[in-house]
Amino acid sequence: MESIEEMKARAEQAISGARLEIVPNPGPAGQPSLLLDHEHAFAVANFLRADPALRLDYCSNVTGVDWLDRTVKKKVKVKKLVDGVEKEIEETQEEFFPGYLEAVYHVYSIEHKHGPVVVRLRTRDRAEGAPLPSLTPVWRSAEFQEREIYDLYGIHFEGHPDLRRILMWDEFTDFPMRKDYREPDDYEYEPTPHDEVLEKAKQHYAPRPAEDGAEHLAAD
Amino acid sequence: MIDESLKGELQKQGIWVTSMQELYNWGRKNSIWPLQFGLACCAIEMIATAASRYDLARFGGEVFRPSPRQADLMIVAGTVTKKMAPQIVRLYNQMPDPKYVISMGACAISGGPFKQGYNVLKGIDRYIPVDVYIPGCPPRPEALLHAFMELQRKIDGQKLSGASQAEFLKENTPSEYPVPAFGAHDLEPPANLDVFHPPAIERA
Numbered sequence: 001m002e003s004i005e006e007m008k009a010r011a012e013q014a015i016s017g018a019r020l021e022i023v024p025n026p027g028p029a030g031q032p033s034l035l036l037d038h039e040h041a042f043a044v045a046n047f048l049r050a051d052p053a054l055r056l057d058y059c060s061n062v063t064g065v066d067w068l069d070r071t072v073k074k075k076v077k078v079k080k081l082v083d084g085v086e087k088e089i090e091e092t093q094e095e096f097f098p099g100y101l102e103a104v105y106h107v108y109s110i111e112h113k114h115g116p117v118v119v120r121l122r123t124r125d126r127a128e129g130a131p132l133p134s135l136t137p138v139w140r141s142a143e144f145q146e147r148e149i150y151d152l153y154g155i156h157f158e159g160h161p162d163l164r165r166i167l168m169w170d171e172f173t174d175f176p177m178r179k180d181y182r183e184p185d186d187y188e189y190e191p192t193p194h195d196e197v198l199e200k201a202k203q204h205y206a207p208r209p210a211e212d213g214a215e216h217l218a219a220d
Numbered sequence: 221m222i223d224e225s226l227k228g229e230l231q232k233q234g235i236w237v238t239s240m241q242e243l244y245n246w247g248r249k250n251s252i253w254p255l256q257f258g259l260a261c262c263a264i265e266m267i268a269t270a271a272s273r274y275d276l277a278r279f280g281g282e283v284f285r286p287s288p289r290q291a292d293l294m295i296v297a298g299t300v301t302k303k304m305a306p307q308i309v310r311l312y313n314q315m316p317d318p319k320y321v322i323s324m325g326a327c328a329i330s331g332g333p334f335k336q337g338y339n340v341l342k343g344i345d346r347y348i349p350v351d352v353y354i355p356g357c358p359p360r361p362e363a364l365l366h367a368f369m370e371l372q373r374k375i376d377g378q379k380l381s382g383a384s385q386a387e388f389l390k391e392n393t394p395s396e397y398p399v400p401a402f403g404a405h406d407l408e409p410p411a412n413l414d415v416f417h418p419p420a421i422e423r424a
Contacts, residue, residue: 167339168339171402171404172402172405173404174338174405176338176339181338183336184406186406188342188421189418189421189422201424206421
């Protein structure tokens with residue numbers, strides 16, 4: 001299979017205006033992925049599927065990721081004038097990355113027996129119902145998995161034929177895999193609470209106004 | 221009621237004496253028809269229990285019914301998700317009295333490894349009364365057989381009349397329980413407090 005750089009160059013050549021980006025993977029897998037832009041995602045996905053050298057005809061997995069806002073601190077050596085003498089000084093710079101929701105597609109070629117190629121789509125922000133173009137019209141197997149991502153992360157896939165909840169019930173309003181999800185307070189008796197469970201248990205202790213102070217006494 | 225020693229003496233002479241209650245319970249406990257449904261991996265152990273190697277038929281429980289109208293026993297075999305719980309309660313409501321429930325495995329008892337998850341019910345006893353609990357993940361077929369024998373013992377001990385009459389014969393004992401509704405964040409209500417009595421939370 002050709003390298004991801006070649007893939008990107010050919011896709012950009014085939015589809016005018018497509019802005020692809022290669023997302024490096026510094027982990028042990030070292031597998032870079034292709035980040036598609038919203039406007040041309042469908043066309044690029046179609047190209048990956050139809051191109052005779054690639055023929056990525058099988059979408060094996062679609063998953064969601066919730067990326068929070070993050071600031072990365074970097075130490076940078078800067079040359080500065082200190083008391084009229086130029087010196088190299090280490091400075092910490094902060095870089096802010098706004099959060100987003102992400103859908104990750106793993107596609108293979110059954111015909112050429114190669115893959116996976118990792119394709120990513122990112123929303124503009126972490127707002128509820130943030131839109132992404134659906135790739136179900138390209139890879140039919142993404143249908144249920146995009147529904148699952150909608151169910152658990154709240155990404156709205158535009159162009160999906162049947163976007164509704166798949167695992168949770170229709171009346172459910174939360175998105176439980178998002179990092180800001182808070183489960184309903186349903187703590188019950190535990191025989192040996194510790195750590196986080198102990199913290200939960202403490203919130204359910206009966207009030208002891210006599211011992212804990214007057215602020216817990218109900219006003220008469 | 222006939223004297224136990226007299227009954228034994230008569231039996232030695234070839235005269236078999238019984239009571240209505242004994243005969244009735246003997247018939248019931250040796251022909252428990254379970255409802256045929258499984259929820260997760262525990263169901264595989266339940267199938268093994270019903271199949272030839274462990275042979276639930278030895279205890280009269282082999283007739284798995286595909287309809288709640290014909291079933292005496294509900295084996296809750298596996299993880300009960302919040303989405304599935306209303307259907308389980310509805311099936312229980314559709315069973316005729318007397319009916320029994322075996323809560324099979326860690327998930328059906330308490331939610332098991334999925335407790336505190338957003339989608340799993342923390343035990344089926346929140347909505348329906350349970351007769352026998354079997355711990356295990358999943359419990360072995362022997363454990364299910366043991367639960368079955370415990371249930372048989374319970375049925376055998378149920379009185380038809382008197383002050384200690386069996387619960388299902390009492391007029392004011394409900395045979396149906398409210399089906400929980402799907403709420404915006406959780407099931408509504410999260411537990412039926414007429415059935416479910418968790419211990420009070422104590423200061424650690």
